Amino acid sequence: MTPNHENVIGFILKGYPRLSETFIVNEILLLEELGYKLHIFALRNPGESKVHESVTRVRANVTYIPDYFWRFFFSFISANLRLWLRRPGLYWPAFRLALVRSLRQRSSSTIKRFAQSAYLVQKCLPATRVTHFHAHFSHGPTTVAYFVAWLTGMPYSFSAHAKDIYLQEHGMLREKIRRAQFVVTCTEFNRQHLLRVAGDGAPVYRVYHGNNLQLFKPAPAAPQNDSPPVILSVGRFVPKKGFPVLLRALHQVQQKGLRFRCYIIGGGPMQGELEKLSAELGLRECVEFRGQMSQTELLAYYRQAGLFTLACEVQNDGDRDGIPNVLVEAMAMGLPVVSTSISGIPELIESGVNGLLVPEKDPEALAEGIETLLRQPEMARRLGLAGRAKVERDFDAKRNVQKIGELLRGAVANPARVAGAGRTNLSSGLLRAGKNAPVTAM
Incomplete structure (x- = not known):
């Protein structure tokens, strides 16, 4: 009909x-x-x-x-x-x-x-x-x-x-x-x-x-080089996205001697606060804030990323995400993801199967998840493949x-x-x- x-x-x-x-x-x-x-x-x-x-x-x-x-x-x-x-x-x-x-x-x-x-x-x-x-x-x-x-x-x-x-x-x-x-x-x-x-x-x-599975699809494997792995996070700079938790987690990862470059893409009322916190934590050399982007511009960052993370949290007034679309996009690109076990996110990510989930508002747990994927590239590859399969099955x-x-x-x-x-x-x-x-x- x-x-x-x-x-x-x-x-x-x-x-x-x-x-x-x-x-x-x-x-x-x-x-x-x-x-x-x-x-x-x-x-x-x-x-x-x-x-x-x-x-x-x-x-x-x-x-x-x-x-x-x-x-x-x-x-x-x-x-x-x-x-x-x-x-x-x-x-x-x-x-x-x-x-x-x-x-x-x-x-x-x-x-x-x-x-x-x-x-x-x-x-x-x-x-x-x-x-x-x-x-x-x-x-x-x-x-x-x-x-x-x-x-x-x-x-x-x-x-x-x-x-x-x-x-x-x-x-x-x-x-x-x-x-x-x-x-x-x-x-x-x-x-x-x-x-x-x-x-x-x-x-x-x-x-x-x-998700547009023809637009968001895994990029060809990049040749091995000595560049640090790229961590990507995308979202509006508002409290429920948990970016202060992410910055503190990245500081802990840095303190353990792991090399990385992180791009945080978005915009919003917390931008000045986040940039100040990043400087205070000594992350200026490895964390870059980029402005809001169109999907076409964002695709280039997905393609160079090695993992994606988003530290979503529930606010005291109840404000929260459902399933952030950027998590679906990242999984469609075949990226391993680390996020938090709130709201509808566990409907997308099954921890240890197609991504990693950690408790909200916990920089130590998020740092551990990021470190796991950086240190275990074969596990990261397996989770990325399973994530793409999940999106193909339920998020077309x-x-x-x-x-x-x-x-x-x-x-x-x-x-x-x-x-x-x-x-x-x-x-x-x-x-x-x-x-x-x-x-x-x-």
Whole structure:
């Protein structure tokens, strides 16, 4: 069964395009390849100086919803007033819920997302043929999808990933799940958490982020020389990536007399702190920080690396990764990997079989894992081969996106869980969360 070409699926994204979200662009491209017509609604233009080459191949139209309320005050007010006059019975209960939640959470987030939803419905939707919405990330973008569904009766689904799941107040997350046609998440660990939030029987599916196995593939073996082995780590410079732990581990490896060169690729708010720590630990000669890169640029570093490491950790507020895409990329390249046993990472890495896992926040254990791979090249080669086989088996992008396509096709063909019905009775349960409910990132 092929997609109905009369139907357009609206993709609601927090920002587009974003260098750190290649998995979303890859998903869009593969859905288009399968015949789906998409329209992207982005809540922000990140304005990043670099974009992946793959973005240029996306055929979907892109509509940007204003993100700064006061800058676009009159546009927001005009759209909301017009929609209120057109659909007062739907608009007022939804507005009341958004306003009261924002007041109780002492955050403008929910009312802002509601205003964006009304803007989308009034000003953007009429010019499209969108019949279903799919949001990426369960906080802001799905809040917009939730209110759009309330205001129009159009069905929605969403993909949940990491921080958006664990930093969100359970009451609103539960309601979003129950009103969705389906929910996709990228790890079994996440799926079990979402089922605990929403209850057994909720339409939550685990679909791993896939990898382009033709692009990310093992490089030919480099000729032997006297150059030190290259250690690679890639990620945003934020606490959950554990880069301070990695630097302390590298210091211990250095103290044991092992030669290496480490490239740490990324960018973010911790960059100055990390560079200072690297200097304090005496790592300037063997550790280099490189800026954010496109996939094409990053491939060159994967090809020269001898091993890959990422010291992921769970933060005190619950923030964490799911399965970092860079781990999947590194394993697809045939690199031996060392990471931590948190969240969904053990679903990718089986320690001693296709990589090594160590406890989080433990520089000594991470140093031991890195040292093991540096000292035992035959073991590193075996783990690298097994890692590639694991990715081929479970993380093939084309195969995994087909599963999402099947879910979307079923949702469009049979919108049984229409999100606009019975909404006027929803707010009472959500509003009973009370003043002491945790602040939700919406």
